[in-house]
Amino acid sequence: MIKVVHIGIGPLGQKVVKYARERKGIEIVGAVDLDPQKIGQDLGEFCGLDSLNVPIMESLDDVLNEKNPDVAVVTTLSSLERIESQLKELGAAGLDIVSTCEELSYPWETQPEVAGRINETCKENNVTCLGTGVNPGFLMDYLPSVLSSVCQNVEKVRVSRVQDASSRRIPFQKKIGAGLTDGQFKEKEQNGSLRHVGLPESVYMIAKAMNWELDNVEETLQPVYAKEHIGSGYTDIGKNNPSGVEQIGRGFIDGEEKVTLHFRAAVGEEKSFDKVEIEGTPSFSSTINGGVNGDIATSAITVNAIASVTKAHSGLKTMLDVPVPSCFSEV
Amino acid sequence: MIKVVHIGIGPLGQKVVKYARERKGIEIVGAVDLDPQKIGQDLGEFCGLDSLNVPIMESLDDVLNEKNPDVAVVTTLSSLERIESQLKELGAAGLDIVSTCEELSYPWETQPEVAGRINETCKENNVTCLGTGVNPGFLMDYLPSVLSSVCQNVEKVRVSRVQDASSRRIPFQKKIGAGLTDGQFKEKEQNGSLRHVGLPESVYMIAKAMNWELDNVEETLQPVYAKEHIGSGYTDIGKNNPSGVEQIGRGFIDGEEKVTLHFRAAVGEEKSFDKVEIEGTPSFSSTINGGVNGDIATSAITVNAIASVTKAHSGLKTMLDVPVPSCFSEV
Numbered sequence: 170m171i172k173v174v175h176i177g178i179g180p181l182g183q184k185v186v187k188y189a190r191e192r193k194g195i196e197i198v199g200a201v202d203l204d205p206q207k208i209g210q211d212l213g214e215f216c217g218l219d220s221l222n223v224p225i226m227e228s229l230d231d232v233l234n235e236k237n238p239d240v241a242v243v244t245t246l247s248s249l250e251r252i253e254s255q256l257k258e259l260g261a262a263g264l265d266i267v268s269t270c271e272e273l274s275y276p277w278e279t280q281p282e283v284a285g286r287i288n289e290t291c292k293e294n295n296v297t298c299l300g301t302g303v304n305p306g307f308l309m310d311y312l313p314s315v316l317s318s319v320c321q322n323v324e325k326v327r328v329s330r331v332q333d334a335s336s337r338r339i340p341f342q343k344k345i346g347a348g349l350t351d352g353q354f355k356e357k358e359q360n361g362s363l364r365h366v367g368l369p370e371s372v373y374m375i376a377k378a379m380n381w382e383l384d385n386v387e388e389t390l391q392p393v394y395a396k397e398h399i400g401s402g403y404t405d406i407g408k409n410n411p412s413g414v415e416q417i418g419r420g421f422i423d424g425e426e427k428v429t430l431h432f433r434a435a436v437g438e439e440k441s442f443d444k445v446e447i448e449g450t451p452s453f454s455s456t457i458n459g460g461v462n463g464d465i466a467t468s469a470i471t472v473n474a475i476a477s478v479t480k481a482h483s484g485l486k487t488m489l490d491v492p493v494p495s496c497f498s499e500v
Numbered sequence: 501m502i503k504v505v506h507i508g509i510g511p512l513g514q515k516v517v518k519y520a521r522e523r524k525g526i527e528i529v530g531a532v533d534l535d536p537q538k539i540g541q542d543l544g545e546f547c548g549l550d551s552l553n554v555p556i557m558e559s560l561d562d563v564l565n566e567k568n569p570d571v572a573v574v575t576t577l578s579s580l581e582r583i584e585s586q587l588k589e590l591g592a593a594g595l596d597i598v599s600t601c602e603e604l605s606y607p608w609e610t611q612p613e614v615a616g617r618i619n620e621t622c623k624e625n626n627v628t629c630l631g632t633g634v635n636p637g638f639l640m641d642y643l644p645s646v647l648s649s650v651c652q653n654v655e656k657v658r659v660s661r662v663q664d665a666s667s668r669r670i671p672f673q674k675k676i677g678a679g680l681t682d683g684q685f686k687e688k689e690q691n692g693s694l695r696h697v698g699l700p701e702s703v704y705m706i707a708k709a710m711n712w713e714l715d716n717v718e719e720t721l722q723p724v725y726a727k728e729h730i731g732s733g734y735t736d737i738g739k740n741n742p743s744g745v746e747q748i749g750r751g752f753i754d755g756e757e758k759v760t761l762h763f764r765a766a767v768g769e770e771k772s773f774d775k776v777e778i779e780g781t782p783s784f785s786s787t788i789n790g791g792v793n794g795d796i797a798t799s800a801i802t803v804n805a806i807a808s809v810t811k812a813h814s815g816l817k818t819m820l821d822v823p824v825p826s827c828f829s830e831v
Contacts, residue, residue: 188652191652191653303650307649307650308650311646311824312646312647314824314826315642315643315646315824315826316643317826317827318638318800318801318804318805318824318825318826318827319634319638319639319792319796319797319800319801320796320797320800320804320827321519321522321796321799321800321803321827322522322827322829323827323829378824378826378827378828379826379827379828379829380828380829380830381829449827450796450800451792451793451796451797453788453790453791453792454788454789455786455787455788456786456787456788456789457784457785457786457787458785458787459784460784461650461782461784462782465650465651465652465781465782466650466651466782468652469649469650469651469652469781470649470650472652473648473649473650473651474649480821482813488824489823489824489826490811490823491823492820492821492822493642493645493646493649493709493819493820494649495645495646495648495649495709495710495820496648496649496650496651496652496653496654496709496710496780497709497710497711498653498654498710498711498712499711
C-alpha cells in the first residue's frame with residue numbers, strides 16, 4: 170500500500186481524491202487545504218464520497234505527525250514560483266511528489282533556478298518530484314517523445330490538440346473565453362487568466378527528448394471567432410464573437426521551426442482530435458479521433474504517476490525520466 | 501560518448517551499426533560475430549559504410565581486452581534460451597545490454613527462470629539488460645501501456661498491426677509465407693520458421709502495465725489467402741494461395757478477453773495501419789495510418805535505447821521500466 174496525502178482540495182484535487190480512492194494499493198492518509206471552510210471536514214464526504222475518516226487539515230505537519238505518508242499529490246497552483254516552498258517542504262519531509270502544476274512539467278529551461286533548488290532538496294532527501302497531467306505532461310510532449318522512439322532521425326514535430334468545448338465543464342468553457350466579448354477576452358488575456366499554461370514547457374520537453382538546443386521559443390494566443398451563431402455551449406455565442414482560444418507554441422533552431430504545438434479549444438469546434446506528426450525517418454502521424462477528455466485524463470495520470478515516482482531515481486524528474494505510469498488497477 | 505560493441509552482424513545488426521554510426525555521442529568500439537567469413541573484416545566496410553577501423557572479432561574477450569565498451573547491442577537470436585549465456589557473459593563483463601531478442605522483451609511470465617538468472621547477473625554487476633524492437637517492444641505493448649497512462653480504468657486493450665508487405669524486403673515477404681503453397685505454409689508453420697515471435701510477450705507486458713493477473717494466454721496463427729491474383733509482391737500469388745500470415749494473441753481473466761493483439765502481414769493487404777483501442781475510462785483509440793515501417797523502426801529504437809539503459813536501474817528491465825528512449829540526435 171502506498172500512503173498518499175493530498176495537498177489542495179479544489180475541483181481538480183477532489184477528482185484526484187475520488188480516483189485515488191477507487192484504486193487498490195493506494196491508501197489516502199491525509200489531506201491539506203488552506204481554505205477555512207474545508208478544514209476539519211471529512212475528505213471523503215467533502216469530495217462527495219463515503220467518509221474516509223481523513224479530516225482536511227490546515228498544515229502538513231498535522232498529517233506528518235500522525236500518519237506516515239509516502240507520496241504527496243499536489244494540485245494547488247499552476248505557478249512554479251508560488252509552489253516552490255510547498256514542494257521543498259514536502260521533499261524535505263521525505264515524500265515523493267506528484268503535482269499537476271503545469272510549470273513543473275518541464276521547468277529546466279523556463280525556470281532553471283527554481284528547478285535546480287527543488288531538484289537539490291529532492292536529491293538530498295532521496296525523493297522524486299514529478300509534474301504531470303494530460304497537457305502539459307502527456308499529449309503534447311510525452312506522447313510525441315515516446316513516438317519518436319522508433320525514429321532514426323526527427324526533422325520536425327508537430328502536435329495538434331483541437332477540442333470542441335461544448336461538452337466540457339462550464340468553468341472550462343469560461344476559462345477558454347467562450348461567450349466573452351472581444352474586449353473581455355483581451356482583458357482576460359492581458360491579466361493572464363485565460364491562457365492554457367504549459368505550452369513552452371511542452372516545447373522544451375520535446376526538444377530535450379530529441380536533444381535539440383532551441384535558440385528561440387515563441388508562444389502566441391488569439392481568440393477563435395464564431396463563424397455563425399453557436400448554441401451548443403453554456404451560453405449563446407453570437408457570430409464573430411469569441412468562442413474559444415487558439416495558442417501556438419513554436420521552437421526554433423537557426424530560424425528553422427522544429428517544434429509546433431497547436432492548441433485550440435472552442436465551443437462549436439467541428440472536430441475534436443489529438444494528433445502527433447513526426448517528420449523524419451520514418452515520417453508518420455498518430456491520431457486520436459475525438460481527442461482525450463482532459464478532465465478525466467489529468468486526474469487519472471496524476472493517480473497513475475503515484476506508482477511511478479516511488480520507482481524513479483531521486484530528484485526533480487520529468488515524464489521522460491520515470492517508468493511508464495500506465496493504468497494500474499492496483500499497485 | 502557511449503562506447504558500443506555490436507554482437508551479431510547479420511542483416512539487422514548491419515542496419516543497427518549504420519544507424520549507430522550516424523549518431524553523435526555513440527562510438528562504435530567493437531563488433532563480434534561467429535561467422536568465419538566476417539571475422540577480421542572491417543565492420544564499417546562490411547556494413548557498406550566507410551571504414552570504422554573496427555575489425556569484426558570472433559570473441560567478446562578480444563574486444564574487452566582492447567576497448568572498454570559501455571553497452572552491448574545484441575542482434576543475434578530470437579530465442580531467449582539460446583541467448584542466455586551470451587547475455588550473462590556480457591552482464592558479467594559489466595556491460596549494459598540492448599537486444600532485439602523478441603523473447604527478451606517481456607520474459608517474466610513465459611520464461612521466468614531464464615529471466616531470473618539474467619536479472620541476477622545484471623544486478624550483481626550493476627548493469628541493465630533490455631529487450632526492445634518495434635514489435636515486440638513498442639507498437640503492440642509499450643505504446644498501448646503508455647496510452648493507458650491517461651485512463652482511470654481499463655477494461656480491455658486491443659491492438660492491431662496490419663501491414664501490406666508488398667513494399668517490404670523479400671526476406672520479410674518470404675518470412676510471412678507470401679507465395680508459398682498451402683502445404684509449404686503448413687510445413688513452415690510447424691517447424692516454427694514462419695511466425696512473428698513475441699506476441700505472448702506483448703500480451704504479458706500489457707497485463708503487467710495494468711497489473712492484471714492473466715489466467716490464460718492463447719496464440720493462433722493462420723494463413724491469409726489471396727482473394728484474387730496478386731502481382732504486387734516479390735512473386736506472383738494465385739487466388740486462394742497464402743499471401744501472408746495472421747496471428748492473434750489473447751489474454752484472459754476468468755474467461756473474459758482483456759487483451760487482443762491482432763498481427764496481420766500480407767502482400768496485397770488493402771490498408772496498412774497500427775491501431776490501439778482502449779476500452780475504459782476514457783475509451784479512445786489511436787491510429788497510425790500507413791503503419792510504422794518495421795525495418796527502420798526496429799533498428800532505430802535499438803539505437804535510441806542505448807541511452808536509456810545507461811540511465812536505468814540495474815537488472816533485467818522491460819520498456820515499461822526504462823526512461824523514454826526517444827530519438828536523440830546526440831547523447
